[in-house]
Amino acid sequence: MNSPLKKQYDVVIVGGGPAGLAAALSARKSGAGDILIIEREVEAGGILNQCIHSGFGLHHFKEELTGPEYAERFIGSVLSENVTVLTNSYVIDISPALQVEIISGQCGYLSLQARAVVLAMGCRERTRGAIRTPGFRPAGVMTAGLAQKLVNMKGLLPGRRIAILGSGDIGLIMARRLALEGCDVVGVYEFSPYSSGLTRNVVQCLDDFDIPLHLSATVAFIHGRDRVDHLTIAPVINQSTPDLSRSWDVDCDTLLLSIGLIPENELSTKLRLHMDAATGGPQVSSTLETSLPGVFACGNVLHVHDIVDFVSEESLRAGQFAAELAMGKRRPGDNIALQKGANIASCVPHSLSPDREQVIYLRVKQPMKNCTLTLGDRYEKKFRMLIPAEMIRLTLAPEVLDHYFGDNLKIEVHPQEVE
Known part of the structure; x- marks a missing residue:
């Protein structure tokens, strides 16, 4: 103080x-x-x-x-x-x-x-309880952020043979960090068919260090009495159910969780x-x-x-x-409601005002190539690639919003039409 x-x-x-x-x-x-x-x-x-x-x-x-x-x-x-x-x-x-x-x-x-x-x-960070991973409760299971604190601030290694569940950015960064410390990072296992981290982190933290990324795969069971000794990994069917008939075991002493914030x-x-x-x-x-x-x-x-x-x-x-x-200055209330349309997972803020330039942050529901983002009928922007892991930032001039005074403004993303 x-x-x-x-x-x-x-x-x-x-x-x-x-x-x-x-x-x-x-x-x-x-x-x-x-x-x-x-x-x-x-x-x-x-x-x-x-x-x-x-x-x-x-x-x-x-x-x-x-x-x-x-x-x-x-x-x-x-x-x-x-x-x-x-x-x-x-x-x-x-x-x-x-x-x-x-x-x-x-x-x-x-x-x-x-x-x-x-x-x-x-x-x-989400913890093991958030996804209810079955298995025993041995030492060696922790979030990627805790591992980051142990290594970077305490000078301690969480383990020697590391598996990572989830491809969030902290997990990707810790895969590289632990590899640099001499640990054996056996793989990153992601439930979805695409990475949940930034593309640059997949390239710089995994590809550059030959760390495998297994998409549509998850930890089906954690084994170990006092400490983790191996994991059962299973492929995921239709982004919902692990296929135990095709599972395999991975030896490790530590499981880091990078399953979302x-x-x-x-x-x-x-x-x-x-x-x-x-x-x-x-x-x-x-x-x-x-x-x-x-x-x-x-x-x-x-x-x-x-x-x-x-x-x-x-x-x-x-x-x-x-x-x-x-200081006693309250701006006029917003008069445009912002609504999520096709393929939009989230957007912030939730209302707008045409009295000044506005910044909108949004995410798409799934990866899309060659698509067009529209706001009502007055604004559109083309993208070669959009993924849920990377936030979209839009800046809107007041004149774009004047048309929607007192109305609803819907944000949507659609595939580009082929002429």
């Missing part, structure tokens, strides 16, 4: 990861006075602190950085703006009047008044925010305000992003709008 706590803040931000840091910096630059970040870990930076690989910052800083380098730049900027950062602390409740209740390792129980709140708690939304559900079943996060307007007035959401707690640069971009907007509200 870099300054004494006050009883009232213009903007209180829950989470000191990349989203919370960007929101705080933007809130300050937008005129907010007293700003407080509440972070549960002992230092700010979030998941970036354990992501020592490069590849961050290409969009935001126009250069390639490691995760800690990216976090350090934002932390330095936030501290230079005299934003208060309260670490080792948890928000336990927020009232409709924006009274924030906190449990802090430094200060005990606190109750603070906020003029605006930004939710930036990030996301968490979900927004950290216990606080959001406690606040009874309107939620989006597709993203797992709150529904938000074009200003990133939730259904509870004065509460905004951004980053991975809103919807899981591919790259941290887009988290920062979105969170900068959330901080700006939260600061405006705290």
Whole structure:
């Protein structure tokens, strides 16, 4: 904590990861006075602190950085703006009047008044219980993110012969990381017929290290009494049922789970925010305000992003709008409802306003080649390839939206017509 706590803040931000840091910096630059970040870990930076690989910052800083380098730049900027950062602390409740209740390792129980709140708690990994993998419960089964923390921050190896279930980006990156540490990565097994990670990570983390990727395959049984000693792998029929008649065994001592990320939304559900079943996060307007007035959401707690640069971009907007509200400026309500159409899995935000440029993030349901994305009858964009793992980012000028004032705007993706 870099300054004494006050009883009232213009903007209180829950989470000191990349989203919370960007929101705080933007809130300050937008005129907010007293700003407080509440972070549960002992230092700010979030998941970036354990992501020592490069590849961050290409969009935001126009250069390639490691995760800690990216976090350090934002932390330095936030501290230079005299934003208060309260670490080792948890928000336990927020009232409709924006009274924030906190449990802090430094200060005990606190109750603070906020003029605006930004939710930036990030996301968490799905665990074995989420997919109910059958078998025993030996040591050696963990999420890829935990393995990343053990290797990069604790200097410990999770095992020597590693199998990875799921092809999420963290799992792909850890396949490479463990191979570099001398471990034998026996394979990555993905339930779907396509990778759930970015294409660049499949190439750089698996192909470049000759690590096999088995699509339409899953772990059918975990064997081992004290520690994992082998797995039964089975091909998947029609993306639904493992075919045990064609299963095979793989020797390993560790199973890493990279089976998806979900927004950290216990606080959001406690606040009874309107939620989006597709993203797992709150529904938000074009200003990133939730259904509870004065509460905004951004980053991975809103919807899981591919790259941290887009988290920062979105969170900068959330901080700006939260600061405006705290200073008594409320923008006109949205008047265009955004609707998912053919082949669209999710889209954020959930409504739009033609009074300014809008940014929309969306994902498709399945891989598609040579397709056209349309928004109503006024906008279309052609793509050679779209996959669920890679988020689509669209920027819409106000004149595109004027036509849909007070209407519904449907987003769809269709195969291109052959002339």
